[in-house]
Each structure stands twice: as structure tokens, then as C-alpha cells.
Amino acid sequence: MSNQTQKIKITFIAAECAPLAKVGGLADVIGSLPSALSQDKLDISIIIPAYETILKNWSNQFTNYQKEIQVKFDHSIKSVTIHQIIINSIPIYLIENKKYLSTGLIYPKSDASSGGSEEEAKRFLFFSQAALTFAQESNPQIIHCHDWHTGIIPHLIKYQNLPFKSILTIHNLAYQGIYSGQLVNQLLATNFPTKTVNCLRQGIINADYVTTVSPNYAQEILTPEFGCGLSPALKKKKNHLIGILNGLDLKIYNPANDPLITTNYSTNNLSKKIKNKFFLQKKFHLQEDSQIPLLSIVCRLTPQKGITLLREIIPRLMEMDTQLILLGSGLSTYEKFLKSFNRKYPQKFHAEIGFNGQLAHQVYAGSDIFLMPSKFEPCGLGQMIAMRYGTIPVAHAVGGLKDTIQNKKNGFLFENYQSEDFYQIIKKTLVFYRQPSKWLKLQKSAMTTDFSWQKSAQEYLKLYQKIS
Known part of the structure; x- marks a missing residue:
């Protein structure tokens, strides 16, 4: 068996990725973790929305790759265009759709929280459905979802009987993506019986593993004080819940050669x-x-x-x-x-x-x-x-x-x-x-404190190997 066929194929699906689209720390993680992971053992790609700002500022760096796919959403078939850009040797696929993804700012709310609006629901539920539809073309073993924006995906994997394992990483439990059950069922052709659907909760319940971004936070969120109403669901998942500390991209954050600061030092x-x-x-x-x-x-x-x-x-x-x-x-x-x-x-x-x-x-x-x-x-x-x-x-x-x-x-x-x-x-x-x-x-x-991704990347690799 060749080296290539032994690689575990993993698709990251997220709402942000530095330097293309950044509002918070989520973008830094998606922008740096994949390239820190072992390229010898993993075949990694990333899927994010092609926001208006990306199309405006980055399209001249897109590769020649372009693909049209059809997405079932809101009782009809929607067309999307997939673009590709390669950063740090990682292929990033960008989903363009003017109506749902590629017009306006990244988030409807200025503080990037989840406000539960219909506009927000349509944007990120459409993105989740489109990303999952596109992922079926490359057929990864593991889909690694991040935060409430993509929390519905582990449920859709099970509901649509797709052959993927899933991991959900919680970057911030406070933002959950809570929408009308009727609206979610209309948009995704699901059959949730509840008045509301909490996307992050669905991710917690349905993912094969849940991770969060520090060991201490993984313990805190099991308590009512820090659990944001989801501690009961997390407690049921505690044997499949781990905290892996985020790292820093030390090439970007290095005072010895940072081109953005006035005077370099060490x-x-x-x-x-x-x-x-x-x-x-x-x-x-x-x-x-x-x-x-x-x-x-x-x-x-x-x-x-x-x-x-x-x-x-x-x-x-x-x-x-x-x-x-x-x-x-x-x-x-x-x-x-x-x-x-x-x-x-x-x-x-x-x-x-x-x-x-x-x-x-x-x-x-x-x-x-x-x-x-x-x-x-x-x-x-x-x-x-x-x-x-x-x-x-x-x-x-x-x-x-x-x-x-x-x-x-x-x-x-x-x-x-x-x-x-x-x-x-x-x-x-x-x-x-x-x-x-x-x-x-x-x-x-x-x-001199070590904040590199090296140790954390090894922990993610062990998790991927465990569930693939």
C-alpha cells in the first residue's frame, strides 16, 4: 500500500480561516492547525464560505480549480460555485453563493455572536448543507466541524446516512445557533419535533467525538456555571470529550522578525x-x-x-x-x-x-x-x-x-x-x-513558554487515528 493511500483523509469545515476571513480566534486555529498536523499521515482540506470580502481581496490567488455543484435547500436545488486557494500547502475550498454566503459581512451581528435570526440560520445552515454535499465528492474519513456554525453537520451525517465519522470542536460554548424547528425543517428537509433546534447541542449529541480548546475548559463546561445550558448533554458525552489546548502560529507571532511592528527584538x-x-x-x-x-x-x-x-x-x-x-x-x-x-x-x-x-x-x-x-x-x-x-x-x-x-x-x-x-x-x-x-x-x-502547535497536533493525530 502506498504512503498516499495510508493517509487519513480529513475535511475541516468552519466559518472562518485566517488570513482569508477572521473575526475571532476560530480563524487563527483553522488557519494554523491543519498545516501543523502531520502531512505524512493526514490528507487535510478545509471548506469555508466564499464571503464577499474573500472574493474581493483574494480571488487573484485562486487556483484554476472551479466546480459547480447543486445543493438541496429550502425545497429546491441551489447552485454554488466552488473555488480553491492553497495556503501553507493546504487546499482551502470556498463555497460561493450570492444569496446565502457571498454578500455582506461574515456575521449578521457585529459582535460575531449567534443572534438566532432567520438570515443567520439561512447562511450557516446553507453553508453546512453545501459543505457536506461537496465533501461527498472527496469522501473523507473524518469531517471535523467547528462551533455552532457547523454544529448541525454531525446530525445531517447520521440523518442522511453518510459514511463519515465526525468531530465537533467547541471554541465557545456560549454561542449556540438556536433556530426555529419549523425553519430548520423547512430549510434542511429534516424532521425535528421540537419548537427550537440548538445546532451546537445537535453537534454535541451526534458527533463521534467532541473536543474543546483547553483541558481546563473541557472540565468547566460539565458544570452548570460554565455549561451554558448544555452541561447535561456534555456530561452524557464526557467519555468522548477531550480538551486540547490551542497553539500559536509562531511564524506569524515572532517579535524577532515580525514585519508589522516598529522595532524587532528578542x-x-x-x-x-x-x-x-x-x-x-x-x-x-x-x-x-x-x-x-x-x-x-x-x-x-x-x-x-x-x-x-x-x-x-x-x-x-x-x-x-x-x-x-x-x-x-x-x-x-x-x-x-x-x-x-x-x-x-x-x-x-x-x-x-x-x-x-x-x-x-x-x-x-x-x-x-x-x-x-x-x-x-x-x-x-x-x-x-x-x-x-x-x-x-x-x-x-x-x-x-x-x-x-x-x-x-x-x-x-x-x-x-x-x-x-x-x-x-x-x-x-x-x-x-x-x-x-x-x-x-x-x-x-x-x-520562552512553548505555545507551538506541536504537542496539540500530536493529540489531534491520536484522536483521528482512534476514530478513523
Whole structure:
């Protein structure tokens, strides 16, 4: 038997994939995990929607591959065009359909959550059906689905009696894709008897294995506190539920050669990091001073990310000798109060509303301390990126934050989700900051923590081999 025929064929199906379409951490995982997996043992492809932004910005890099397929949806046959682009030697197939997938933004809701609208249901249920229809042409052994957008696929595999094994990876249990049962039955020709259909729950129930993105989060979601109403279904699945920590693409996030930051540096010349701090202070009209600790946050502005705690302590932080930069977008109520702080503390605080990839790299490189007061955090990539850049994370001890941050060794953790606890841990961090030898040791420890995909990729490989 040839090497090629021994490979396990796996198709990833997801709503995002960096660098083509990115809103959150899901995109980073889909963009980096496949290429980290063993190419000798696995034959991997990815299917994502051909969003309008992809057709506009990437079509000149599509290969000559193009295929028309017919998809059964909403009591009729819909035509879709399949395009292909190859990134890091991985073929990515893009499903184009103007009505459902290729017009407008990636998500109907600005914060990327699942709002349950009919527009959202049609987009991602159509994508799931189209991706599954196309997958039958290449006939993979395993279909690896990601999050609520594709949670219905394990059910469809069983309902349509297809010969695939399935894995569902939960990146964020809070977003579930809950739609009218009548609408789902109409669109997919299913026969759900319930008033509503929870796509993520269907994925949990029907997948051969469920994974999530950190070991600690895999345990947390079995409890009512973190289970988001799905802990009973997850408990029934616990013998087929594992947590595998996300990794980072270390080629992209490397301060030694990152082309997006002002000045490159490494553990050997950490003194150069300060030039990135001066760049940020100047850019946002903050006082240019190497001694003032510069705090930062890069996140979506949603309740999950602890913005309420932040709001409560910003006035107290501004009374101290600190500066704070925030980069992100999301709920308009959050954006509004952050803009008001811009006006109130012009030399000490700046909220940049929106997302800019280059600026995010510059914030990671230029700040001293990175804040992640998340109420829950399945894995979190921000703390890993910050550490890679020698920026010390201060985070709530939940989910993947607890798996990746060792308190007082490469970052700081607070246990209770209270603004006072958050404030006090920042004060303790600032004590370390004012002791240069201790701070340098922390930075070097953070920068040398292993966040590569190597270990996690081996765990995924074992899982694929187990169920194929």
C-alpha cells in the first residue's frame, strides 16, 4: 500500500480561516492547525464560505480549480460555485453563493455572536448543507466541524446516512445557533419535533467525538456555571470529550522578525522593545515616558471579555501613574462609554474602536501589561501572543487562561470575578513592574513558554487515528 493511500483523509469545515476571513480566534486555529498536523499521515482540506470580502481581496490567488455543484435547500436545488486557494500547502475550498454566503459581512451581528435570526440560520445552515454535499465528492474519513456554525453537520451525517465519522470542536460554548424547528425543517428537509433546534447541542449529541480548546475548559463546561445550558448533554458525552489546548502560529507571532511592528527584538535584546512602546504613546497622544506602565487590551467588546469589570476600575487606574490602550469593537453600549473615556483621559487612555491586524501586533509589542479579565475563556490566544512579545498578562483564572499562565512566573491570575480582585492583581503586577530584574525574568519566562502547535497536533493525530 502506498504512503498516499495510508493517509487519513480529513475535511475541516468552519466559518472562518485566517488570513482569508477572521473575526475571532476560530480563524487563527483553522488557519494554523491543519498545516501543523502531520502531512505524512493526514490528507487535510478545509471548506469555508466564499464571503464577499474573500472574493474581493483574494480571488487573484485562486487556483484554476472551479466546480459547480447543486445543493438541496429550502425545497429546491441551489447552485454554488466552488473555488480553491492553497495556503501553507493546504487546499482551502470556498463555497460561493450570492444569496446565502457571498454578500455582506461574515456575521449578521457585529459582535460575531449567534443572534438566532432567520438570515443567520439561512447562511450557516446553507453553508453546512453545501459543505457536506461537496465533501461527498472527496469522501473523507473524518469531517471535523467547528462551533455552532457547523454544529448541525454531525446530525445531517447520521440523518442522511453518510459514511463519515465526525468531530465537533467547541471554541465557545456560549454561542449556540438556536433556530426555529419549523425553519430548520423547512430549510434542511429534516424532521425535528421540537419548537427550537440548538445546532451546537445537535453537534454535541451526534458527533463521534467532541473536543474543546483547553483541558481546563473541557472540565468547566460539565458544570452548570460554565455549561451554558448544555452541561447535561456534555456530561452524557464526557467519555468522548477531550480538551486540547490551542497553539500559536509562531511564524506569524515572532517579535524577532515580525514585519508589522516598529522595532524587532528578542530575549537577547529586550531593551529594544521600548521603541515599540514609544511608537504607541506617540501614535495615541499619550505621554511619552518609558517609566509609565502601559496596559493594553485587544478583544471583542462583549460581556464575556470582562468589559464590565474594566469599566468599574478605569477611573481608579487613571488616578495611578498608568496608561491604557484598548483595541476592539462590539456592543455599541461598550463602544460608547469607552469613547467617553477617550475624552475624559486624553493623555492616559485611548480606545481604538474597530479591528486592525497590524495595530494589534503593535499593541502586543508596545505595551507592558496585557489585561484579560474574561468571565470565561475557552482557550484565549491574546495571553499567548502577549507573552510571546514579552508583555505580561493579567487574567481571570478560568479556562485556557489557567492552563497557559503560571501565576508570578509568566503572568498574573485573579480567582474571583470581581472588579476589586481585578484591580488588586493589577496593583501587585505593578509592584513587579517597578523591580526591573524581577520584571525582566518574568518577560523572559513568558517569551520562552512553548505555545507551538506541536504537542496539540500530536493529540489531534491520536484522536483521528482512534476514530478513523
